[in-house]
Amino acid sequence: MTELAIGVDIGGTKMHAAAVDRTGRIVLERIAPTLAQEGGEAVLLRALELTGAVLAEAERLSGARLAGIGIGSAGQIDFATGKVAYAGETMPGWTGIPLGAAVKERFGLPVWTDNDVNVFAVGEKALGAAREFDHFVCLMLGTGVGGAIMEGGRLVRGAFGGAGELGHLSVNFDGPRCYCGNYGCLELYASGTGIARLAREQAAAETAAAGTDKADGAAGVPEGGSEGPDSHAVIRGWLAGEPWAVRIMDKVVLALGTGISSLVHTFNPQAVIIGGGVAATGEPLMAAIRERVKAQTYPSMGGHLRILPAGLGAGAGVIGAAAQVWVYG
Ligand SMILES: [Zn+2]
Secondary structure (H helix, E strand, O other): OEEEEEEEEEOOOEEEEEEEEOOOOEEEEEEEEOOHHHOHHHHHHHHHHHHHHHHHHHHHOOOEEEEEEEEEEOOEEEOOOOEEEEOOOOOOOOOOOOHHHHHHHHHOOOEEEEEHHHHHHHHHHHHOOOOOOOOEEEEEEOOOEEEEEEEOOEEOOOOOOOOOOHHHOEOOOOOOEOOOOOEOEOHHHHOHHHHHHHHHHHHHHHHHHOOOOOOOOOOOOOOOOOOOOOHHHHHHHHHOOOHHHHHHHHHHHHHHHHHHHHHHHHHOOOEEEEEOOHHHHOHHHHHHHHHHHHHHOOHHHHOOOEEEEOOOHHHHHHHHHHHHHHHHO
8 A cells, every 4th residue: 555645845836735654655735825924824724625535635645545645844943843933924923833733734644843954854864865875964945055964864953942043153144244243144145136136235336346337248247137137137147157157156155164174073964965056056056165165174073074966856844844744753
């Protein structure tokens, strides 16, 4: 009999539910917009509806047994109760939502609920790039920067479910103030929005250096619309060897190298697994990060470290969420 787990991945922009088998194969899936601005209760109802739709469809598959539901959500999650302990401005009213309990009550199946990057780490450990590691750190480089830490095969959660907020590891105490309160957080340099911010800063510096007119020519940051070039344009330019993009990405790589080096000195992990849209750049970015980390860590720790791209790809969110069912069930 086929055994399936339902994985639900709730992000600030979209929610994704899927029926996943033990090998991590997505059997069926549905995606819906989160519409976070409608508030926490509305998001919860939409998540229940989406989960119910996938469950009903999975039940119709002849011979499938549903083993449970695993949820990964943006924000700080209390793993023991499945409650959202804290969610930022991108998901207003999500704080305090009894997510796990509501899903359990509605569907009567075992439910596990955790932070989205924690479940990403669970998925990478069970089925992805971290299969052979018990001590590793995950970094998700997307719109923001998320993180998770696995130590001795167990997630490090901290006292209130907040451990692993690696985007708010400072890499520059002289840097700009972050919305978390700290200065020069990794997220301000290594996220999609952070890279775009560096491009705007560099364009402004070029304009100032050139007097009243923006510096023109091949060496300058291209206009790229009113917001300037986005992170994709910067990365494309970097891969093509364009000097303006190389200058920006040198900072991004230095920030990542500095942050990861601090993590290496703190946790002495076997591996750092890097996922998210920015990491989709693949090997050139990995190679640049490896070189920096090697130069900035004790050889006894950095020398043995593996820095690897995530193994699960675009479905990593739901596959990791569902993997909780196999790991904890
Ligand atoms: Zn911060």
